[in-house]
Amino acid sequence: MCPRCRSNDISPSRSWKLGDPFMALFRMRPFRCRQCQTRFYLPASLGDHIKQEREWMHEVQEREEKAPPD
Numbered sequence: 024m025c026p027r028c029r030s031n032d033i034s035p036s037r038s039w040k041l042g043d044p045f046m047a048l049f050r051m052r053p054f055r056c057r058q059c060q061t062r063f064y065l066p067a068s069l070g071d072h073i074k075q076e077r078e079w080m081h082e083v084q085e086r087e088e089k090a091p092p093d
């Protein structure tokens with residue numbers, strides 16, 4: 024649920040931002056509200072009901088694999 028407008032019309036965020044890998048360590052994932060465009064984090068367990076979850080995780084895994092080594 025969106026923390027700003029309380030809408031349930033949210034989707035996993037497609038954009039990968041600087042703080043996201045850090046948040047992922049705490050099993051938090053970025054979501055975006057389709058009503059007010061607010062971007063926020065939710066615990067991964069709360070996003071399990073979202074249809075695009077599996078697709079989104081695949082996208083993240085690809086990004087991690089393509090990331091250059093340190």
Ligand SMILES: [Zn+2]
Pocket residue numbers: 025026027028029030056057058059060061
């Ligand atoms: Zn909202």
